[in-house]
Amino acid sequence: MLIANRGEIALRVARTCREMGVPCVAVHSTADAGAPFVAFADEAVCVGPPPSRRSYLYMPSLIEAARRHGADAVHPGYGFLSEDADFARVCAENGITFIGPAPEVMERVGDKARVRGLMAEAGLPVLPGSAGPVTSLAEAERIAAATTGYPVVVKAAAGGGGRGIAVAGSPAELRDAYRETVALARALFGNGDVYLERYVPGARHVEVQILCDGHGGAVHLGERDCSLQRRNQKLVEEAPAPGLSDGQRAELGRHAVRGALSVGYTGAGTMEFLLAPDGAATFMEINARIQVEHPVTEMITGLDLVREQIRIAAGEALGYTQHDVRLDGAAVECRINAEDPGAEFRPTPGRLDRLDLPGGPGIRVDAGFVAGGTVPPYYDSLIAKLVAWGGTREQAIARAERALAETVVDGPGMRTTIPLLRRLLGHPVFADGRHTTGFVNDLLAGGL
Structure with missing residues (x-):
């Protein structure tokens, strides 16, 4: 399998490949030559210089790498070409399995303007x-x-x-x-x-993880709350979403599965909803890929979502139904980015002289770097995802707070989101589950 991505998600996919006994090939730009995901893979190939358009987004180099190394499949991770129907089509034309939905389905759901109409036809509520x-x-x-x-x-x-x-x-x-x-x-x-x-003021961002095989099988794996955002980009995610009734959770799950099946979806995907202050949920969009925040769902279900993606792409049936899905406890994910929250989240790339990552009960860290490495200025600023599981939401938050306090990231000019993450987790509004998509902006503006 060729992994057409970089950083923590490339390493994440490679780990599952290792467990499944599937040899994997890492592609990398010259800027990522010394990255951990490159060293971990069975084989590695440089596909170009640092700019994404000349490396991770350059399809001819990726296809050539896959063919030269005998890759049967390509896992696109998230970002880059993960939702590019043309890339999926080119893979198919070269006899390579693209791990994701079919190109025509990706085109259908990728047009966020038109997919609203498709979901309305399927019976989902839309704004x-x-x-x-x-x-x-x-x-x-x-x-x-x-x-x-x-x-x-x-x-x-x-x-x-x-x-x-x-x-x-x-x-x-x-x-x-x-x-x-x-x-x-x-x-x-x-x-x-x-x-x-x-526009719905005071809304929450809630998404539902789905899995659909090519045999008509489909399940949802519960919902995640992703309302803690800066500049419409997520900082903290958790599962399950706090404060929902059993009826609301069941309804969101039914909407997600119905919508996915209506467009012939296969693989792992996310159905995103807005939850209004009165509790009404409306469809927003479909993400036709694995999400950055997928570990929180893995922590409460015990499923390896990357493994499920690979199984589905290989033509296997899910082998379980909605009745078999069990959710256990709660999980919180914090994105540790090389950014300065005090300077409008300006990226602070550079050398990592020190990177001390936490451990202990219920803690998982998906990191893309090690001490001595360098966060390049060319890509996303994500250093690591810190995920905490607990038997209750309160325990998961407490573990996340403890783990953030253990984490040390240091280097010349390096700033991270850790201080802000600790402030968010310790805020009474978050503790009570009353946060909305505007909470972070209001907090930083001094409104809370």
Whole structure:
């Protein structure tokens, strides 16, 4: 298997391959030549210089590496080409199994403007908004006036990772938000399509993990709360989501499975929902890949989601039903990024002179680096994911707080999110499960 990614997720996938007895090939840029995931793999090949477009995003080099090393399959991880239907199609044309949904399914769910309509047809609740991409500012203004009202959110149809999203509270703000989001979408995704949705103040971000095989089998593995975000990007995730009733959890699971089956989904994926203050859930989008936060689901289910991805891609049936899925305890994941929260989360790449990672009961750390390594400036700033499990949510949080206090990251000019993570976990709003997607911004602005 060729692992078309880098950092902690590449190492994570390689570990499962080792357990399954599947030889794996790591690809890397020249900037990552000394990274742990490269050393851990059975074979490694350099696919280009540091810029992603010339290495991790350059399909010809990846396909050539797979063919030269006899790879039967490609695992894309998350980010990079993980949701690129063209890459999945090129893999198939070269007789290589892409570990993920079929290209046509990926195209169907990857258009975030159109998938809303598909989910509405499947019976899932969706927010008022545009029926598809909005082609002009005048159309956006008409939809806002007649359908969504204000505030309204403008989103990139091909967006991901929390990028390409702007909220407008008035027609004047909509004009700026529309133009800026279209320009940003073109620059980031090569696609300037945007769509509109009603904005829900005080909402929570809740997502459901799904697994679907190619034999009609499908299960959900419970939900995760991902509301602690900065710049629409997640900082802390937990499973199960706090404060939901059994009825709400069951309904979210049913929506997720129904929606996935309606588009012929196979593999691991995530159905994302907004939970309004009144408890009403509405569909947001489908992520057709493994998520950064998948370890919290693994911790409460005992399943290896990467193993399940590989089994499904190999044509195996799940071998279990929803009745067989059992959730045990609670888990919290904290993203330790090389960023300075006091400087608008400016990345602080550089040498890691010291990296002391925690241990003890219930602690798992998925790290992409070791002491003496370097966090490159070219990619995501994630250093490690610290995951804590406990028999209760309170125990999981306590273990996460203890583990964060044990963690030491030091290097020239290095700043991390650890101080902010400790502040978030210790805040009474989080302890009570009352946090929303605006909580981090309000906290940093001094509003809480």
